[in-house]
Amino acid sequence: MNYIIPLIITFLAGLLMLVAEFIPHKPFESIVSELEIWFMIISGFAIVLGQLSLLKMNFFKIKYKSEGWKYCIVTLASFFIMLLVGIFWGTESHAGLLGQGKVFVDSIGVKPFDFIFNNIYQHLMAAMFSLLAFFIASAAYRAFIARTLESSLLLVSAIIVMLGNTSVGSSLTSFLPQSLNFLHLPNLSKFIMDYPNLAGQRAIMIGAGLGIIGSSLRIILGIERSWIGGKK
Numbered sequence: 001m002n003y004i005i006p007l008i009i010t011f012l013a014g015l016l017m018l019v020a021e022f023i024p025h026k027p028f029e030s031i032v033s034e035l036e037i038w039f040m041i042i043s044g045f046a047i048v049l050g051q052l053s054l055l056k057m058n059f060f061k062i063k064y065k066s067e068g069w070k071y072c073i074v075t076l077a078s079f080f081i082m083l084l085v086g087i088f089w090g091t092e093s094h095a096g097l098l099g100q101g102k103v104f105v106d107s108i109g110v111k112p113f114d115f116i117f118n119n120i121y122q123h124l125m126a127a128m129f130s131l132l133a134f135f136i137a138s139a140a141y142r143a144f145i146a147r148t149l150e151s152s153l154l155l156v157s158a159i160i161v162m163l164g165n166t167s168v169g170s171s172l173t174s175f176l177p178q179s180l181n182f183l184h185l186p187n188l189s190k191f192i193m194d195y196p197n198l199a200g201q202r203a204i205m206i207g208a209g210l211g212i213i214g215s216s217l218r219i220i221l222g223i224e225r226s227w228i229g230g231k232k
Helices: 004-022 028-063 069-089 102-108 112-143 149-164 167-172 178-183 185-194 196-220
Strands: none
Touching (some): 149 185, 167 185
16 A cells, blocks of 8 residues: 555656646646646755765765775765855855855855855866766777778768868868869768768657657556565
8 A cells, every 4th residue: 555655646647747738728737837846846855865865875984984985075075065155155146044155255256155166066077077088089999990880880980070070171172173062071071960960869869758758658557666666
């Protein structure tokens, strides 16, 4: 019984949202609007649960000296620092419990939360994405090895697209006459991005959409129950 009620609520809510897409009239509009408000409320609680889970996980790693526990100290310290400065002095557009933080604004130019976000967090995020570029380059190198017909086509296409977006690529085919304009590297690069690449992206999006529909139907019909702690 402890899992039948959530299944019934999920079925009714999913059915209402589905029917409302085909009948955009009263009372479905008001019902869907109310459900969307409840969704935002539940999402807020989910964020709180995620934060509590983060604190619990890092606390136990520190307590039992698990591998990498020193990084957990940095995580918890960063979490509480951002939380406290946000609550006490707010952000650029919102005041905190202690006001607008005029003392900090006069000394560092912005509120503490915005200062940390703009000068520490964003730089760390940029550093993380710059490191990811090396992994992407390594994966691309392995993928571009011409071992099969497919990998050879991928290699040739990648070279054309990369050269077509550089000034070097334009100069390499600039000697071709206007009648062979379609063989210019920038035009070839544009053709690959506009047709084969776009067709592949649309196929992936269609497949992802069908996957979402299938997963949604499984949840609505109660076939998929992992969200309530596994199949009962």
